[in-house]
Amino acid sequence: MNDPRIIVALDFNSAADALSLTNKLNPRLCRLKVGKELFTAAGPQLVEKLMLQGFDIFLDLKFHDIPNTVANACKAASSLGAWMVNVHALGGRKMLMAARDAIPQGSSTKLIAVTLLTSMDQDDLADIGLQGQPEQIVERLARLTDDCALDGVVCSALEAAHLRQLLGDNFCLVTPGIRPSGGQADDQKRITTPLQAIRNGSSYLVIGRLITQANEPLLMCQQLNAEITSLTI
Numbered sequence: 001m002n003d004p005r006i007i008v009a010l011d012f013n014s015a016a017d018a019l020s021l022t023n024k025l026n027p028r029l030c031r032l033k034v035g036k037e038l039f040t041a042a043g044p045q046l047v048e049k050l051m052l053q054g055f056d057i058f059l060d061l062k063f064h065d066i067p068n069t070v071a072n073a074c075k076a077a078s079s080l081g082a083w084m085v086n087v088h089a090l091g092g093r094k095m096l097m098a099a100r101d102a103i104p105q106g107s108s109t110k111l112i113a114v115t116l117l118t119s120m121d122q123d124d125l126a127d128i129g130l131q132g133q134p135e136q137i138v139e140r141l142a143r144l145t146d147d148c149a150l151d152g153v154v155c156s157a158l159e160a161a162h163l164r165q166l167l168g169d170n171f172c173l174v175t176p177g178i179r180p181s182g183g184q185a186d187d188q189k190r191i192t193t194p195l196q197a198i199r200n201g202s203s204y205l206v207i208g209r210l211i212t213q214a215n216e217p218l219l220m221c222q223q224l225n226a227e228i229t230s231l232t233i
C-alpha cells in the first residue's frame with residue numbers, strides 16, 4: 001500500500017499559492033497539511049480540490065473548546081474526508097473522548113493531539129500554572145491521549161524515541177522540525193534530519209519550507225523519500 005511518510009505543510013495564505021505548489025507534487029510521494037492560515041483563507045473548497053488531486057489531507061486546526069463543540073468540529077472534518085485531524089490534549093479527558101467518539105466507526109480519519117506547543121518554554125508554562133519540566137508534561141499528555149484511544153500525537157522528533165518506547169508501535173507520532181543535515185534551522189530549534197526522525201520512531205514527518213521553498217519541490221520530495229525509504233521498507 002502506498003503510505004507516504006512526508007506531510008508537506010502548506011503554510012500559504014491563498015488557494016492559488018497552495019495549488020501552484022501542489023500542482024508540482026505527487027500524491028504518491030507526500031500528504032499535505034492544511035493549517036489555520038490556509039484554511040481560514042481558502043476553506044473546505046480548497047481541501048476538496050486537493051483531495052481531488054489525490055492527496056490525503058491533515059487538517060491541522062488544533063481544536064480546543066468545550067467537548068460538544070470539538071466533537072462537532074471533528075465530525076465535520078471527518079465528513080469533509082480529512083485523512084487526519086487534531087485537537088489540543090490540554091482540552092482534557094472529556095474533550096478528547098468526545099472528539100474520539102465523534103469520528104464515526106469505520107471512518108479512516110485519524111485523530112491525533114498536540115501535547116504542548118513547542119513555542120512554550122518553562123516560564124510560559126509557569127505563567128499558566130503548569131508545573132514540571134516540559135518533557136514530563138508532554139509525557140503525561142501523550143499518555144492521556146493514548147488512554148482516550150486517540151491515534152497519536154504531534155511531537156518533536158527528539159521526543160519520539162521515548163514516546164515510541166512508552167506507547168508502543170501502533171501509536172502515531174507526527175513530527176515537525178525536520179531539516180537536512182548541514183541545512184539551516186530557520187526559526188526551528190529542536191530539529192532532526194529526516195532519517196534520524198524515522199530512526200527515532202516517527203510515523204510521519206511534517207516538512208514545510210524545505211519543500212515549499214525548494215527550487216524543485218518534487219525533486220526535493222523524492223530525495224527526502226529516498227533518504228528515509230531504506231528504513232521503512
Ligand code: C5P
Binds near residue numbers: 010176
Ligand atoms: O517550514 P517548517 O518545516 O519549519 O514547517 C513546519 C510546520 O510544522 C509548520 O506548519 C509549523 O507550524 C508546524 N509545526 C511546527 N512545530 C510544532 C508544531 C507544528 O513547526 N511543534
